[in-house]
Amino acid sequence: MKIKILGCYAATPRTITNPTSQVLEIKNHMFLIDCGEGTQVQLRKHKIKFSRIEHVFISHLHGDHFFGLIGLISTFMLLGREKDLHIYGPKGIKEAILLLLKLGNAYTSYNLYFHELTSNESEIVFEDNKVRVSTIPLKHRVYTNGYLFEEKITERPLNIATILNYDIDKLYYNKIKMGGDITLEDGRVIANTELTFDPPLPNSYAFCSDTVYTTTILPIIKNVKVLYHESTFLEKEAHLAEKTMHTTAKQAANIAKLANAETLLLGHYSTRYGDINLFQKEAQEIFENVLLGDDGAAFEF
Template identity: 85%
Template sequence: MKVKILGCYAATPRTITNPTSQVLEIKNKMFLIDCGEGTQVQLRKHKIKFSQIEHVFISHLHGDHFFGLIGLISTFMLLGREKDLHIYGPKGIKEAILLLLKLGNAYTSYNLFFHELTSKESEVIFEDEKVRVTTIPLKHRVYTNGYLFEEINKERKLNINAILNYDIDKVYYNKIKYGGDITLEDGRVIPNSELSFDPEVAKSYAFCSDTIYDEEIVPIIKNVTVLYHESTFLETESHLAEKTMHTTAKQAANIAKLAEVKNLLLGHYSTRYGNIELFRTEANEIFDTVLLADDGLEFEF
């Protein structure tokens, strides 16, 4: 599981920082999470192929989280994209994007599917044989969701030594991977537990950006491998966090502790701070495994 940070600063883009956008690679699938201004430039800079992006998840309709989307959609069109593109986000995102395309008399050459969200309860919005995506309702100035990405590990690991010992043909390997017992020619039934090992522990990634401190999300993100949580402010500006409905590094660390996550990844920093290490220092007072997002960094778990 890899996370590539394209941008992780709050509010406005600068020459040295970018607003929120990141790419999650999980089970060989690529998901774009938020699409702040400049996202397509960052994708090019970090050599991420546009064709690999088939699903885009937008947390909310504040500009620093989706103003880059119309540009990305338009570039896909200019490059002759044929693959479908699925966009998940708050109700209104379809109207906003299609209006801009209409006014520019520019329509996509590929299928564009919008999955608009309105529920204030957690819900599964995407699932295939490898990955499940669930919303994390957040509390911000507008309707906002975080997203929980979970691996689906159904395949068991083959115990090759045992399989060879029983002289089992390769045509049965797939059956073993999915939990099946094997009947030998002499009638003996070999239980799957002798022929395979349990699957790897499934990894998970929770993206929580732009929210007040809210312990209601803890049950949803319990025990995740990585929690990305906004930390716009330090405790010295907690009054601003409350006023703007954001979170401090200390508060994010407390959520990580309550949820017993494995790793806390901080981001969405206010640009008022000259040194983001201050966020790690503050969070470490409560939670040990603290990582700092920064533009261009990649984390592998």
């Protein structure tokens, strides 16, 4: 599982910082999460192949999280894209994008599929045989969702030494990988746990963008491997976090601790602060394993 941060600062873009956007690579998928202004420039800068992006997940309709989407869609068209593009986001995103395309008489040559979200409950929005993506309802000034990306366990590794002891035909190997027990010719049933090893724990990534501090998300993100949580302010500006419906670094760390997350990744820093290391220092008072997101940062788990 790889995460590339294209931008992770709040509000307006600057020459030295970019608004929220990141790329998640998981089980051969490349998902674009949020698409703030300048995202396509960051994709080019970090040599990320546009063609691999087939699914875009937008948390909410504030500009620093989706103003780059129309530009990216237009560039895909200019590059002669033929692959379908799926866009997940709040109701209204289809109207906003199609209006801009209509006014510019610039309809795409590829299929655009909008999956508009309205539910205040967690729901599965994408699923195949490798990955499941669910929403994480958040509390912000407008309708907002985070997203939980989860690998699926598909096969159990074979314990070949044990299998050979029972002289089991290779024809049954696939059944064993998928968790099946085996009945021998003499009627004995060999449990799958004896014939296989436990697979590695699946990766999971929870993206929690703009939100006030809320514990309602805990049942959804419990035991997540990596939690990205916005940390717009330091604790001394907690009053501003509450007023603007954002979170402090210490509050993000508390969510990570309560969720039993393995790693906390911080981002969405207010540009009022000159040193983002202060966010890590503050969060580590509550939760030890804290990473700092920053423009261009890459993480592999």
